Ligand code: SF4
């Protein structure tokens with residue numbers, strides 16, 4: 001058809017393969033993993049005819065994500081297929097040191113948490129302590145081998161990883177809402193905390209940031225988030241596909257709901273739909289640009305589909321909602337953060 | 350050559366790496382297959398990125414900072430970028446990893 005309209009010279013642009021290891025696109029691979037029930041990376045490389053023995057730095061993280069998103073119970077996450085930040089659970093800085101960001105649920109903290117953070121900053125000689133745009137505290141310039149001990153100290157004070165390094169849930173920014181603000185229409189802080197507690201730990205195609213504002217004055221800047229909720233007297237307006245990075249995008253209205261419970265259900269279902277369909281490294285706005293907001297509205301508009309998505313999300317969370325700091329701070333795992341040997345220490349001859 | 354025992358093979362994850370401090374600087378040990386290890390400088394020739402933190406694929410590693418790809422066999426940068434890092438003789442024996450002490454500026458105690 002197109003050839004007829006556009007003449008013989010027209011050739012369909014070849015779909016962009018994931019990388020040099022294969023001719024398949026991301027979409028092909030996602031589809032084939034489901035259709036052929038592939039459960040491991042070696043199965044993907046073999047069955048789908050990879051040209052390299054075990055992929056490369058481009059396809060390995062993508063395939064690892066697709067497998068864990070589709071089969072949370074069968075597939076085991078492969079740290080060696082993750083970018084250093086997700087393997088070390090800290091952000092690598094340009095000088096090879098790391099930054100550490102504890103989670104602050106909905107941006108709320110306490111004197112004792114702040115004291116624990118201050119103590120850790122002093123104990124490990126942290127050169128820079130910075131407040132982030134996501135309403136938490138970033139400890140920058142931590143040496144790789146100090147990470148496990150620092151995490152153990154922060155864990156002891158009840159702090160867990162903020163996943164500031166992950167393609168996963170980052171922050172849920174909130175304003176003070178009805179708790180303190182005279183304009184507040186709903187408990188925006190409470191809803192933010194509830195959402196963060198439900199979503200934290202989940203892996204997504206790219207990072208996901210949320211915000212909840214207590215009224216249309218929008219102090220939490222919810223209209224430029226992947227999911228942004230604006231509270232109004234009659235309920236909750238849920239917008240999706242916002243961004244404030246290389247691209248700046250305002251959210252588009254997904255739905256307006258009357259209760260907090262519905263707001264949580266729609267948000268979780270939206271995130272799961274994104275996890276199941278988006279291409280690795282596409283933020284929600286990019287994915288929405290491809291599938292269209294109408295398709296997403298229609299899919300999520302069906303109550304049974306929505307519930308099924310929420311169920312699948314919660315199932316995945318039974319595996320992945322764990323604090324990586326607590327897991328890695330234990331002795332055997334912590335050893336991997338130190339050099340395997342130090343030959344400079346042995347006595348000179 | 351004088352071989353120095355660095356540690357157990359299984360302390361290096363498959364398709365992963367560990368770092369060892371030596372008098373000649375930090376050296377990265379890469380485990381590219383069940384019983385195959387390569388040793389190179391840990392320092393990327395571009396801006397010094399820590400190569401032991403990179404993704405290991407085939408007999409290559411990708412620097413975690415700006416994605417330069419190195420051949421672990423030659424130490425040479427692949428593709429359009431140009432550069433080279435030092436490689437060191439290393440071998441695996443009975444589940445242990447041994448590195449050439451002469452090459453890293455340290456003789457074995459033996
Ligand atoms: S968004 Fe509205 S409720 Fe929230 S702090 Fe601002 S004015 Fe108050």
Ligand code: FES
Nearest residue numbers: 393395396398412
């Ligand atoms: S420092 Fe290694 S690629 Fe730039």
